Amino acid sequence: MGTESQRYDKKLFKANLKPNWCPGCGDYGLLSASTKALSKLKFQPSNVVFISGIGCSSSFPHWTNAYGIHMVHGRALPTATGVKMVNPELTVIAVGGDGDGYGIGIGHFIHSARRNLDITYMVMNNQIYGLTMGQSSPSSQLGLVTLTAPQGVDELPINPLALSLGAGASFVARGFSGDRKHLQVIIEKALNHNGFSFIDVLSPCITFNKLNTYEWFRKRVYKLDENHDQTDIEAAFAKSQEGNGRIPIGIFYKSERPSLHDLDPVTKNKIPVKEPLGFKAQGIDVQEVFDDFR
Amino acid sequence: MISDNSSSSKDTLHNDGYDRFSLRWGGAAGDGLWYIGILLQKYFNRLGYYVQGFPGTQSTIRGGHVWQHIEFSTQKFGSFDSQLDLLIAFNSVTLDVHLHHLKKHGCLIYNSDMKNNNDYKEDIASRKLTVIEIPLKILAKEIDPSTPVLANSLAVGVLIEFLDLDIGEFIAILKQKYSERKEILTKNLIALENGCKYFSENYSTKCKCCNSTVERKDQLIISGNHMIALGAVASGLKFLAQYPITPASSILSFLANRAEKYGVVVRQAEDELAALSMCIGASFAGARSMTASSGPGISLMSETLGYAAMTETPVVIVNSMRAGPSTGIPTKMEQADLMSAIYMSHGESPRVILAPRNVQECFDITTRAFNIAERYQVPVIILSDFALSERTESVTPFNLDVNIDRGIIWEGETKEYSKFKRYQLSDNGISPRAFPPTKNAEYILVGAEHDELSHSLSGNRCGLPLSGNIRKEMFKKRFRKLELIREQEMNPPEIYGPIQADHTILCWGSTQGAVMEVIDQLNSAKGASWNMLSFFDLFPLPYQKIQSYLDKIQNSLIIEVNYTGQLENLLHSHLNWRPDDRIHPLSGENPTPSYILTELEKFSEYF
Numbered sequence: 001m002g003t004e005s006q007r008y009d010k011k012l013f014k015a016n017l018k019p020n021w022c023p024g025c026g027d028y029g030l031l032s033a034s035t036k037a038l039s040k041l042k043f044q045p046s047n048v049v050f051i052s053g054i055g056c057s058s059s060f061p062h063w064t065n066a067y068g069i070h071m072v073h074g075r076a077l078p079t080a081t082g083v084k085m086v087n088p089e090l091t092v093i094a095v096g097g098d099g100d101g102y103g104i105g106i107g108h109f110i111h112s113a114r115r116n117l118d119i120t121y122m123v124m125n126n127q128i129y130g131l132t133m134g135q136s137s138p139s140s141q142l143g144l145v146t147l148t149a150p151q152g153v154d155e156l157p158i159n160p161l162a163l164s165l166g167a168g169a170s171f172v173a174r175g176f177s178g179d180r181k182h183l184q185v186i187i188e189k190a191l192n193h194n195g196f197s198f199i200d201v202l203s204p205c206i207t208f209n210k211l212n213t214y215e216w217f218r219k220r221v222y223k224l225d226e227n228h229d230q231t232d233i234e235a236a237f238a239k240s241q242e243g244n245g246r247i248p249i250g251i252f253y254k255s256e257r258p259s260l261h262d263l264d265p266v267t268k269n270k271i272p273v274k275e276p277l278g279f280k281a282q283g284i285d286v287q288e289v290f291d292d293f294r
Numbered sequence: 295m296i297s298d299n300s301s302s303s304k305d306t307l308h309n310d311g312y313d314r315f316s317l318r319w320g321g322a323a324g325d326g327l328w329y330i331g332i333l334l335q336k337y338f339n340r341l342g343y344y345v346q347g348f349p350g351t352q353s354t355i356r357g358g359h360v361w362q363h364i365e366f367s368t369q370k371f372g373s374f375d376s377q378l379d380l381l382i383a384f385n386s387v388t389l390d391v392h393l394h395h396l397k398k399h400g401c402l403i404y405n406s407d408m409k410n411n412n413d414y415k416e417d418i419a420s421r422k423l424t425v426i427e428i429p430l431k432i433l434a435k436e437i438d439p440s441t442p443v444l445a446n447s448l449a450v451g452v453l454i455e456f457l458d459l460d461i462g463e464f465i466a467i468l469k470q471k472y473s474e475r476k477e478i479l480t481k482n483l484i485a486l487e488n489g490c491k492y493f494s495e496n497y498s499t500k501c502k503c504c505n506s507t508v509e510r511k512d513q514l515i516i517s518g519n520h521m522i523a524l525g526a527v528a529s530g531l532k533f534l535a536q537y538p539i540t541p542a543s544s545i546l547s548f549l550a551n552r553a554e555k556y557g558v559v560v561r562q563a564e565d566e567l568a569a570l571s572m573c574i575g576a577s578f579a580g581a582r583s584m585t586a587s588s589g590p591g592i593s594l595m596s597e598t599l600g601y602a603a604m605t606e607t608p609v610v611i612v613n614s615m616r617a618g619p620s621t622g623i624p625t626k627m628e629q630a631d632l633m634s635a636i637y638m639s640h641g642e643s644p645r646v647i648l649a650p651r652n653v654q655e656c657f658d659i660t661t662r663a664f665n666i667a668e669r670y671q672v673p674v675i676i677l678s679d680f681a682l683s684e685r686t687e688s689v690t691p692f693n694l695d696v697n698i699d700r701g702i703i704w705e706g707e708t709k710e711y712s713k714f715k716r717y718q719l720s721d722n723g724i725s726p727r728a729f730p731p732t733k734n735a736e737y738i739l740v741g742a743e744h745d746e747l748s749h750s751l752s753g754n755r756c757g758l759p760l761s762g763n764i765r766k767e768m769f770k771k772r773f774r775k776l777e778l779i780r781e782q783e784m785n786p787p788e789i790y791g792p793i794q795a796d797h798t799i800l801c802w803g804s805t806q807g808a809v810m811e812v813i814d815q816l817n818s819a820k821g822a823s824w825n826m827l828s829f830f831d832l833f834p835l836p837y838q839k840i841q842s843y844l845d846k847i848q849n850s851l852i853i854e855v856n857y858t859g860q861l862e863n864l865l866h867s868h869l870n871w872r873p874d875d876r877i878h879p880l881s882g883e884n885p886t887p888s889y890i891l892t893e894l895e896k897f898s899e900y901f
Contacts, residue, residue, distance in 0.1 A: 017749070046731040050738075051575070061738045062750060067730040068738035069578055070750070071571065072601050078535075078568035082575025082583065083730075085559050086533050090579065090730055111564040264561075265554035273580040273729065275557050277530025279694045282557050286694055289524070293514035294340065 009039040012065065013048070019063045026203025026214075027057045027124050029177025033184040034093070034122065035064060040184075041191060048091045051080045053100035056131045057124035057203070060095045074105030077112040080119050081260075086272045088261040091191065092119040099129050102138040102158045113167035116195040118259035120187070123160065123198075124177070126205035127212050134208035144211050160200045161240035161252055165233060171197035172236060172253040176221050177204070178214050179249070186251060195259040202247070217247065224250030231255060307401065307424060311504040313368045316375060317453075318392055320361035321384025321405075323351070330446040331362030332686075333471065334453075337464050338366040339515035339688050342506035346374045347515070347686040348884065351625065359387045368504050370688075372807035372814075376886040380501070382449055384430065386410050396423060401501060403452055405445070407431040426497055428452055433492060437484050444485040451489020458500045461490060514689045518656045518682040518804075519544040519586075521689075522612055525660025526584050527556045528694045533576035533583040535561045535569040540625040541683040542586040542614040566591035570598040573609045577602075578739055580729030582664055586612035588680075589622065589631060592638070599673055600639030601741045603772070606717070606725075608667035608674075608701075610660070615679040617882050626882030627680040629803055630856035632864065635675050636833050642769075644776040646670075646783075647833035649677040651806035653687040655830065661696040666783050668701040670724060670775045677832070679855075681884040682804035704728040704735055715746040719767055723774030743768060776834050784836035786843055791817060791825030793846065797900060800852040800873060802829040802861050804884075809853060811887040812894070822900075829861060837868035844871050851875040851897070855885060 013035035021027050038048060048066040052058035054073035061068030067090075071079045076094045084092045101109055101123045112121070128146065129135040135148040139160065143152040164172050171193040175183035183201065190197035202221070204214050228250070229235050236253035261267035276282055279289060319334070321327050328349060335347040343366035350361040365374040378395045381388070383404040393414060396402065398421050406427040418425060430445040437444050447468075454461050465483065472479035516524075523545050526534070536546040546562065553560040559576075563569035569585045576583040587595065592613045602609050613635065617628035635647050646666055650659040656678065663674040704714045704726035711718070711726050714735040718725040725746075728735035742750040743765050751761045787800070791813045801809045806828040816824045827843055844865075850873040852862050857878055866872050877893045879885040894900060 044731070044733075045736050046733045049579070049730055059750075062740075065736060067736050069575065070738055070740040070742070071574070072597050072741060075567060075571040075598065078563065078571035079575035079578075081561070081568075082533060082535065082572035082577070082581075083579045084575075085561065085572075086576045086581035086583075087579045087730070107564055108568055111568070264559060266557060266559045270557065272532040272557065272559055275532065277532075277582070277698050278528050278696065279556075284556065286691075289694065290514055290691055293516045293520070294336065294512075 010036050012039045013043075013045060015063050015065050017062060020059065021056060022207050024206045025056070026126055026177040026201075026205065027060065029180050029183060030095070030122060030124055030175075030201050030203060031060060031063055033175075033177075033180045034187050037184050037187040037191060041188060043091055043191075047089070048093065049080075049083050051076045051083065051092065051094045053096045053105060054131075055097035055100045055129075057095065057097040057126075058100055060124075074100055074103070075108065076100065077105060077108035077117075077121065081112065081115075081117055084117060084119055085261060085264065085267060088118065088267050089271055094119055094121045096123060097130075098123060098125040098127060098137045098139040098158075102160060106138070106158075110163070110167040113164050113169035113196050113198065115260045116168065116170050116257060118195055118261055120190045120193075120197045120199070122187070122201055124201050124203040125160065126203050126209055127157070128205050128209040130205045130208050141211060144209070159240060160198075162237060164198045165236055165240060165253055169198045169253075170195035170255045170257055171251070173198065173251045174200045174202065174247075174249045176202045176217055176249050178202075178217060179221070182223060182249065189251060189254075193254065194262075195257065202249070220245050220247045221249050222246060224248050224252070228252075307399065307499065307501045311502040312379060313504045314365070314371065315367070315379050315503050316363070316365040316377065317380040317382065318361055318363050318378050318395070319382045319449075320359065320388030320392055322387075323358040323360045325384060326443050326446050327360055327362060327384065330450065331364065333464075333467055334362075334450065335364055335515050335686055336467055338364065339513060340463050340467070340511070341459065342510040343367060343688070344370045344510065345515055345686070345688045346371070348374055348681070349684050359391060361388065361392065368507055372810035373887055375811075376888050382453065384408070384445065384449070386412070389414055393417065396421065398422060399424070401426065401456070403428065403449065403456070405430040424499055426452065426456065426493070426499075428489075428492060433488055434485065437488065438481055444481055447482045447485035448489035448492075451486040451491075452493045455490040455493040456497070456499070456501050458502055461486070510688065510690075512691055514691060515686050516653060516689055517544065517684055517686045518650070518653050518678055519614070519684065520548055521653050521656035522586070522660050522676065522678065523548045524694070525657040526610070526664070527558060528657070528696050529661045529664035530582045530698050531558050531584055531664075532581035533559045533573065534585065535563045535572035535576075535583070536586050537563050537566045537569050537591055539588045539591045541616060541680045542588050542591075542612060544683070545586045545612065566594040567598065570595040570602075570609070570611065574598060574602060574605075574607050577607050577609050578729070582608075582668070584610040584612065586614065588614050588616045588625075589618045590620070592631065593634075596638045597640075599645065600641060600643050602673040603639070603643030603645055604641075604741050605739045606671035606772070607739065608671050610663045610667055610674050610676065612676045612678060614683040615677060617680075623882040625680060627804075627884050628855050628880075628882070629679055629805075630860065631677065632832060632856075632860040633858075635677060636864075644672050644772050645833070646672055646674040646779055647677055648674065649803040649830050649832050650682060651803055651828055651830050653682070653685065654689055654692070656682065657692070659830070662783075665697070665699045666779065669699050670779055671701065671727065672775060672779070677803060679804050685804075702726040705732060706734075716748040717744060717746045717768065717771070719746060719771055722778050723771040725771075780834035780836050784831040784834060784839070786836055786839040787827040787829040789825055789827060789843070792823060793825070795825035796823040796848050798825050798827055798847045798850045800827045800829070800850060800861070802832065802854070805853055805855065808885055808887050808890055812890045815887065815891065832861070832864070835864055835868050840865070841869060844869060849874055849900070851877065851894075853877045853879070853885065853890065855879050
C-alpha cells in the first residue's frame with residue numbers, strides 16, 4: 001500500500017501530455033525531479049503556478065499538472081512577480097533556459113534576486129540555443145563551435161552562480177539533471193526557502209551541444225559536502241569561481257532575509273486577491289480621499 | 295529697473311473686476327516653483343473659483359526654465375489660454391519666453407534682483423503694462439540666508455495683496471502642508487507676510503477679481519493622472535507596475551504614496567517590458583491590474599500587449615502620449631500614438647482604445663476600461679496625453695462607487711460550464727476565466743495558438759493536420775469579441791453646439807476644452823453657426839453609429855496634434871469620409887483657444 005500511494009503521488013504533478021523534447025534531453029531530469037519534489041512535499045496542483053519564457057525548456061509548464069504561464073521570451077520572472085505579489089499563498093516556480101534567463105531576460109534575473117521575490121527559479125542550462133537549432137548562448141563555453149560562432153565562441157560565458165550571489169539571491173544552488181535524486185533534494189530545499197531560490201541546472205542538449213555532454217559533466221561534477229558553509233557568502237563566491245575541470249553541485253549559499261511580500265506595505269498584511277474592490281468596500285472614507293485635493 | 299512707469303499708476307486695474315484671470319509663474323527648475331504652483335491652485339480653488347493649472351517644463355531638473363500656468367474664473371471654462379493677465383518672473387528667461395503673452399494693460403511682477411539679458415522697456419511702455427518690482431531673492435535671504443527658496447512665499451504674499459484676496463486661506467494651506475515641520479512653516483509665514491508688507495508699502499495699485507462662487511467651495515483641484523489613479527482604485531485596482539516616465543510618472547508616485555491605504559500593490563518595475571509582464575501575472579492570478587507609461591515605454595510593451603490579446607488576459611494600459619517619435623520633444627504634448635496603439639504588436643489582435651477628453655472623464659473612462667477589459671478579456675489602452683495628464687481642473691465631488699463587472703469567472707461546475715475550458719468557443723467569443731487556486735481548472739496560459747483547453751498547437755501539434763480548424767476558430771473567437779465591443783460599448787462622438795451647423799470642428803481627446811471655447815466664441819461674436827464633434831471611444835471605431843453624425847456635416851475641419859491625421863485616416867478607412875480642412879499643431883504646446891482661432895482665421899472662406 002505504502003509504495004502504491006507513493007507512486008500515485010509521484011504522478012500528481014505530471015500532465016497527460018508527453019513532452020516534445022528530444023529523447024535524452026537534460027530537461028527531463030528537472031521535470032521528473034521537480035514534479036516528484038512537489039508531490040513529496042504535499043503541494044496541491046491548484047496551488048502551484050509554473051511560469052516560463054520561450055525556448056525548448058520553456059515548454060516545461062505544459063508537461064506539468066498545475067497552473068502555468070508560458071510567457072513571451074525572457075519575461076517569466078516579472079510575470080512571476082505579478083502572480084506572487086497579488087497572491088503570496090501560491091507557490092510560484094519559474095523555469096526556462098539559459099537563453100531566456102541569462103540572455104534576453106537577464107535584467108529581470110538580477111532584479112528578482114535583489115528583491116528576494118519568494119519564488120523558485122530553475123534554469124535548464126544547456127549552453128546552447130536548441131529551439132533555434134544551435135546558436136551560441138550567453139553561457140556557451142569559450143571555443144564552442146556553433147551556428148553563429150563558426151570559429152568558436154569568443155565571449156566569456158555568464159557565471160550564473162556568481163551573478164546571482166552578487167545580485168543578492170538568498171538561495172543559490174547548482175544541480176545536474178544527470179543526478180535526479182540529488183537535484184530533487186536541492187529542489188525540495190528551494191521550495192521550502194522563503195525568498196528567491198535559484199538553481200542552475202546543468203541540462204545537456206544532446207542534439208546541438210556536442211561538447212558539454214552527460215559524459216563531459218560526469219567527469220567533472222562533484223557534490224558540495226558538509227565542509228562547505230552554506231551561510232558563508234565568501235565561500236559561496238569561491239565555489240562559484242572553481243575551475244580546472246571541477247564543477248561543484250549542491251547548495252552554494254542560503255541566507256534568511258525577508259522576502260518581497262514580507263516587506264511590501266500591502267502584502268505584509270493582506271492577500272490582495274482576497275480583498276474587496278473599490279473605496280467603499282475597503283472602508284476608505286470618501287472625504288479623506290477628496291481632502292488630498294483641496 | 296526694466297521700466298520707467300513702474301508704480302506710476304495708483305488705481306484699480308479693470309474697474310469691473312476680472313471674472314477670469316490668467317497668470318503665469320516662471321523661473322529656474324529646482325527653485326520650488328512647481329510646488330508653490332500647486333499650492334496656489336489649491337488656494338484659488340478653495341476661494342471658490344473654477345481653476346485650471348498647467349505646468350511647462352524643459353526636461354531639466356535644475357537650471358532649466360519651468361513655469362506654471364494658472365487660470366481661474368467665476369465660471370467653468372473649457373481650456374486655459376495662452377494670453378496672460380499677469381506674469382510673475384523670477385528670472386530673465388521668463389521675460390524672454392512669456393512677456394509677449396501678456397495682454398495689453400497686463401501686469402508684470404518681477405524679481406528685480408535678476409540680471410536682464412534684454413531690454414523690454416519699449417515693449418512694456420507700448421503695451422501699457424503695470425510693473426511691480428520686488429527684490430525677491432534679497433528679501434528671502436533676509437529671512438533665511440541659507441536659501442533663496444522663500445522667494446516663492448514672498449511672491450505669493452505680493453500676489454495676494456495685489457489681487458486684494460484673503461491671505462487667511464493661504465496661511466491655512468501652508469499650515470496644513472507643514473504641520474509637522476514647524477521651522478519651515480514659520481519661515482514661510484514670515485515670507486508671506488513680508489511679501490504683503492513690501493507690496494503695500496511700495497505700491498497702491500490693485501487688481502480686483504470678481505467674487506468667487508461660494509457653492510464651489512467643496513470642489514477638488516485634481517490632475518488627469520490623479521483621476522486615472524482614483525478611477526483605477528474605485529474599479530478595484532489591486533496591482534500597479536510601472537517604470538517612471540514623464541508624463542505618466544505621477545500615477546506611480548501618487549499610488550505608491552497610498553498603496554497601503556488603498557490596498558494596491560505598487561511596484562516600480564525595472565523596465566516597461568517587466569511592468570506589463572507583471573500585470574499579466576497579476577491579472578492571471580485574479581487581480582485587476584494596470585500599468586502606465588508614455589511613448590518610449592509603450593513601444594517596449596508591444597510584444598506583451600500582443601500576448602495579452604492572444605491569451606485574452608484583461609489589463610489596462612495608460613499611454614500618456616508625449617511628442618515623438620523616439621525622444622521627440624521631452625516632454626511636450628502630442629496625439630500621435632493612435633495608429634501605433636491600434637496596430638501595436640505583430641500579427642493581428644484585438645484591443646480597445648479610449649481617449650479621455652478632460653479631467654473628470656479620466657475617472658469615468660478608467661472605470662469603463664476595467665469593466666471592458668474583464669468583460670471581454672482584452673487589453674484596454676487609455677490614450678491620455680501630456681496636456682491632460684498634468685493639467686489640473688476644479689472638479690465637483692463625485693461618486694467614487696462604481697459598477698464593477700468582472701465578467702465570467704468559473705469557480706466550479708455549473709450547467710453552462712460543466713468542465714472548465716479556458717478558451718471555450720461560444721457565440722459571442724467570451725469564455726470563462728478561473729484563477730489559482732481554483733480546483734479542477736488548472737491550465738497553462740500560452741501565447742502560442744491554442745485549443746479550448748489552452749493546449750498549445752505548436753509544441754505537439756505544430757503545423758499538423760491534427761490542429762484542424764482550431765486556428766481559424768480561435769481567430770474568429772477573438773475578433774467576435776471586438777465586434778461585440780464595437781456594438782455594445784463604444785460611443786459615437788459628442789456634439790457640442792447646435793445639432794445643425796454651417797461649420798463642424800472634429801477633435802479627439804484633450805483638445806475638447808479648447809475647441810469648446812472656440813465654438814462658443816465664434817457662435818457668440820460672429821453670429822456664425824459652428825459645432826464640435828469630439829471623439830473619445832476610438833477603437834474599435836463604432837463606425838455605424840458615427841455615420842449619421844457625418845451625414846449632418848456641411849463644412850468640416852479636424853484638429854489633431856499630429857502630422858499625418860490619424861483620426862482622419864481612421865474615419866476614412868471605415869467610412870470613406872474626409873474633412874474639408876485640417877489643423878495639425880506640432881509645436882509641442884497644448885493648442886489653446888487663441889491658437890485655434892488664429893489658425894482658423896487662415897481659412898478665410900469661413901468668415
